[in-house]
């Protein structure tokens with residue numbers, strides 16, 4: 001399951017508090033949708049290289065903008081292996097059930113032919129890994145207090 005690690009830096013308390021769907025537990029239901037391939041191709045400019053955010057073990061992630069104007073991240077799974085299919089099913093199934101301020105939000109998916117796409121909220125602050133050990137590690141020095149907050153936030157998201 002994807003933790004919304006670094007996005008703790010991007011979601012303010014006010015934003016969370018203003019979201020009428022947030023329950024007192026911090027867990028809230030959120031409507032996800034089944035996207036059409038056409039919508040995603042349009043949003044990502046046909047998976048244009050310039051829109052690429054990164055690459056993971058199972059696929060490539062692209063930035064996109066929906067027709068309604070919101071920013072999304074689209075994971076396009078690589079070849080349809082049994083493992084990739086499992087990753088797709090687990091990710092959609094688990095993230096589709098629950099929404100929490102510390103978990104990466106699922107916006108929806110597309111499945112058709114050999115194409116498997118998972119659509120998430122776009123996280124502009126990049127990954128926690130990049131802040132701890134990667135390109136962004138030098139930008140903001142994370143002191144122990146900040147690290148502690150991130151660790152607690154991660155634990156809350158998993159719980």
Ligand SMILES: Nc1ncnc2c1ncn2[C@@H]1O[C@H](COP(=O)(O)OP(=O)(O)OP(=O)(O)O)[C@@H](O)[C@H]1O
Pocket residue numbers: 053054055056057058059060061073075104120121122123124126127
């Ligand atoms: N929702 C998102 N918003 C912004 N960037 C993202 C988002 N999801 C992924 N990325 C970018 O795409 C990269 C690849 O993400 P992906 O989830 O495929 O792999 P990973 O988490 O690095 O590894 P693994 O495939 O093992 O889970 C990330 O490192 C990040 O830079």
